[in-house]
Amino acid sequence: MELGSILHFLQDKTILITGATGFLAKVLLEKILRVQPNVKKLYLLLRAADAKSATHRLHSEIIAKDLFRILKEKVGVNFNSFISKKLTLVPGDISREDLGIEDTILREEIYDRTDVIINLAATTNFDERYDISLGLNTFGVKYVINFAKKCAKLEVLVHVSTAYVCGEGGEEGLILEKPYHLGDSLNGVSGLDINAEDKVVREKLTELRQLGATEKEIKEVMKDLGISRAKLYGWPNTYVFTKAMGEMLVEQLKGNLSVVIIRPTIVTSTLKEPFPGWAEGVRTIDSLAVAYGKGKLTCFLGDLKAIIDAIPADMVVNAILVAMVAHANRPSDDVIYNIGSSVRKPLRYSNLQDYGLRYFTAKPWINKDGRPVKVGKVTVLNNMDSFRRYMFIRYLVVLKGLELANTAFCQYFQGTYLNLNRKIQIVMRLVDLYKPYLFFRAAFDDMNTEKLRMAAREGGVERDLFYFDPEVIDWDDYFLNIHLPGVVKYIFK
Numbered sequence: 001m002e003l004g005s006i007l008h009f010l011q012d013k014t015i016l017i018t019g020a021t022g023f024l025a026k027v028l029l030e031k032i033l034r035v036q037p038n039v040k041k042l043y044l045l046l047r048a049a050d051a052k053s054a055t056h057r058l059h060s061e062i063i064a065k066d067l068f069r070i071l072k073e074k075v076g077v078n079f080n081s082f083i084s085k086k087l088t089l090v091p092g093d094i095s096r097e098d099l100g101i102e103d104t105i106l107r108e109e110i111y112d113r114t115d116v117i118i119n120l121a122a123t124t125n126f127d128e129r130y131d132i133s134l135g136l137n138t139f140g141v142k143y144v145i146n147f148a149k150k151c152a153k154l155e156v157l158v159h160v161s162t163a164y165v166c167g168e169g170g171e172e173g174l175i176l177e178k179p180y181h182l183g184d185s186l187n188g189v190s191g192l193d194i195n196a197e198d199k200v201v202r203e204k205l206t207e208l209r210q211l212g213a214t215e216k217e218i219k220e221v222m223k224d225l226g227i228s229r230a231k232l233y234g235w236p237n238t239y240v241f242t243k244a245m246g247e248m249l250v251e252q253l254k255g256n257l258s259v260v261i262i263r264p265t266i267v268t269s270t271l272k273e274p275f276p277g278w279a280e281g282v283r284t285i286d287s288l289a290v291a292y293g294k295g296k297l298t299c300f301l302g303d304l305k306a307i308i309d310a311i312p313a314d315m316v317v318n319a320i321l322v323a324m325v326a327h328a329n330r331p332s333d334d335v336i337y338n339i340g341s342s343v344r345k346p347l348r349y350s351n352l353q354d355y356g357l358r359y360f361t362a363k364p365w366i367n368k369d370g371r372p373v374k375v376g377k378v379t380v381l382n383n384m385d386s387f388r389r390y391m392f393i394r395y396l397v398v399l400k401g402l403e404l405a406n407t408a409f410c411q412y413f414q415g416t417y418l419n420l421n422r423k424i425q426i427v428m429r430l431v432d433l434y435k436p437y438l439f440f441r442a443a444f445d446d447m448n449t450e451k452l453r454m455a456a457r458e459g460g461v462e463r464d465l466f467y468f469d470p471e472v473i474d475w476d477d478y479f480l481n482i483h484l485p486g487v488v489k490y491i492f493k
Helices: 006-010 023-035 051-063 066-086 104-113 130-148 194-210 215-232 238-253 284-293 313-326 349-362 384-408 414-438 447-458 475-492
Strands: 014-018 041-047 087-092 116-119 156-160 259-264 266-268 299-301 310-312 335-339 379-381
Touching: 006 023, 006 313, 014 023, 023 041, 023 066, 023 313, 041 051, 051 066, 051 087, 066 087, 087 104, 116 130, 116 313, 130 156, 130 194, 130 215, 130 238, 156 238, 156 313, 194 215, 194 238, 215 238, 238 259, 259 313, 266 284, 266 313, 284 349, 284 475, 299 384, 299 414, 310 313, 313 335, 313 447, 335 447, 349 475, 379 384
Parallel strands: 014 041, 014 116, 041 087, 116 156, 156 259, 259 335, 266 310, 299 379
Antiparallel strands: none
């Protein structure tokens, strides 16, 4: 593998980015514009009805973000004209043929001029409606590949997946950077057929509509269908199941395309660029930290020794860009990159517990009354049996008492009973969704990624700009001085 200058590669290149309003896509977009202002054109595929709504999304959901502050300072008064020159908005929909691009002139222009496609479009909800998740995460990949084959001068397609297509990771060991093929399952159950899954969805939707189901009822049935289909073949949730099927379609359909699959682990706030601690949205580990800081996390279900594989967003973006250059015009390559930290800089839930205690003790959360919230150690429930006992003693006994009182007092406590029951059901559903990751014991092998780092060190890559080695991360400094302050800032902005 030979690597040259990333900046030189980006110069005069035309790149199509799908899922442009997503967290990683924004970090990627800002990086390219900041380090290589001589990039020729960036086509941004946005889910939008027309150019006007696409423009609104660009300004409200992308350019307005604090993430672009450094770029705005660098470009100065010419920022708006710079953005107008470099970016072309593409209203479309990845879950449709031709990516839903209705403007035929624009579509032909993209076919003729695009050098690189970076597919970041996805829904990351664990229990998304199955029809939506299948359309975006699975069939969206098919439409991207079909589109890529029509791009006359395309050099490489980068497909961003997730490391957690591996499933539950409950056993210790390494999860390899190996591809999925059509029909593969995690539990040995045969018969997984992607077109058949689409048929299951369409038949269920037809049945529900014939029965006169409400949109709310359809939504719940579709969410449950996704989880049940995922578990049938060994995946823990709809998100990773549909992403795995998306990878299967990459393997089946890529033909002579140069394709790279990037599998990031849990993507966290930026380590260094464009500045430390930029975050958007409250992710899984962040929601735990925030609940703890607010004094609302009284117990924790999980193995404190379990691995939590986190990787800062700027490192993921750098890996995407280096892999893009490494595999341009190399259709024979069949490579997958796990981008994570669990092999080279492992992080465990016990570390997160310690960081949360230290951070919120030094900088306590201020509640609505203006008083600091005092935090302490939480009760750790390290298996499902202890969790069920905890829930039974703490909530289910109370719920049963309310049920009896409600009957005795002519439904007087009905509102209280229903509210508590709803909260318990939500907790149990969340536990079921996140349980595999709270007891995750495997690590993600990154041998391919290490070879990429070695090639970058030996080649002409600007390593100060395109760093992605987790060994340089000081987790104590990162969580206490960068990530947790960034998450708190995002919540209070």
